[in-house]
Amino acid sequence: xxxxxxxxxxxxxxxxxxxxxxxxxxxxxxxxxxxxxxxxxxxxxxxxxxxxxxxxxxxxxxxxxxxxxxxxxxxxxxxxxxxxxxxxxxxxxxxxxxxxxxxxxxxxxxxxxxxxx
Numbered sequence: 673x674x675x676x677x678x679x680x681x682x683x684x685x686x687x688x689x690x691x692x693x694x695x696x697x698x699x700x701x702x703x704x705x706x707x708x709x710x711x712x713x714x715x716x717x718x719x720x721x722x723x724x725x726x727x728x729x730x731x732x733x734x735x736x737x738x739x740x741x742x743x744x745x746x747x748x749x750x751x752x753x754x755x756x757x758x759x760x761x762x763x764x765x766x767x768x769x770x771x772x773x774x775x776x777x778x779x780x781x782x783x784x785x786x787x788x789x
Contacts, residue, residue: 682715684758685705686705686712686715689705690742694741694742722746724743725742726742727740727741728741
């Protein structure tokens with residue numbers, strides 16, 4: 673997978689997690705996505721620069737490090753576009769994998785039951 677697709681996938685997953693849990697910390701996000709804390713910070717800054725998310729700090733919150741990440745209307749639209757491209761790519765990968773399994777199972781004495789996979 674090339675760098676642009678990996679970056680797009682990371683943006684998709686970050687936006688998805690933020691939309692589901694706006695108060696997620698960068699550390700939690702890094703753990704859930706399996707990327708470094710620095711990588712999450714870099715991604716969040718890039719998404720803010722693009723205007724896809726905004727950061728909100730509750731001034732009356734005693735924990736001044738607690739932020740909420742909110743998708744902007746532009747961010748919601750971009751997440752939808754990313755979702756469509758992500759699904760299209762994953763469906764293509766799925767079909768290619770099914771074809772590869774079918775070809776390999778033809779080489780076996782007993783065919784593979786796809787439902788067992």
